[in-house]
Amino acid sequence: MAKDHKKQFKHSSKHRSKQVTGADALVRMNYLYQASSLFSQGASPSLSRFYAQSMKTVAARMVLRMDPQVKRTICKGCCSLLIPGMNALVETKDSNAGVPHVITTTCTLCSRTKNLPVTSNHALFTERVGVVVSKEEAPEDASSKD
Numbered sequence: 001m002a003k004d005h006k007k008q009f010k011h012s013s014k015h016r017s018k019q020v021t022g023a024d025a026l027v028r029m030n031y032l033y034q035a036s037s038l039f040s041q042g043a044s045p046s047l048s049r050f051y052a053q054s055m056k057t058v059a060a061r062m063v064l065r066m067d068p069q070v071k072r073t074i075c076k077g078c079c080s081l082l083i084p085g086m087n088a089l090v091e092t093k094d095s096n097a098g099v100p101h102v103i104t105t106t107c108t109l110c111s112r113t114k115n116l117p118v119t120s121n122h123a124l125f126t127e128r129v130g131v132v133v134s135k136e137e138a139p140e141d142a143s144s145k146d
């Protein structure tokens with residue numbers, strides 16, 4: 001009987017370890033990105049850059065990875081949100097470095113460029129199968145014993 005209780009405790013602690021690390025920081029980063037995108041569209045570009053800078057600082061301090069789709073919208077030079085046609089110039093160029101084409105995004109504020117290679121078989125780490133952790137399952141053993 002005692003062994004069963006101990007086994008059940010182990011089982012529940014195993015489920016606890018599946019929780020997302022840095023969940024509070026991720027929520028804060030999400031909020032800061034939304035605030036940055038809200039202020040980037042005309043109201044206050046400097047406030048937008050401040051929120052994006054804060055999001056990068058939170059990610060660096062908590063050692064969390066930003067989603068690549070989010071990371072690609074932030075300028076590395078001035079932390080402004082890159083919106084094509086508004087403050088970013090997006091071009092496709094021929095490349096010399098192994099890949100045929102490169103998407104070049106240029107920030108119109110600081111003139112910093114981002115080069116993203118265009119490859120047909122490339123998948124981001126968030127798009128790979130099995131990387132995304134599904135929602136935590138309810139422990140089946142605890143409900144069946146009651």
Ligand SMILES: [Zn+2]
Pocket residue numbers: 075076077078079080107108109110111112
């Ligand atoms: Zn910039």
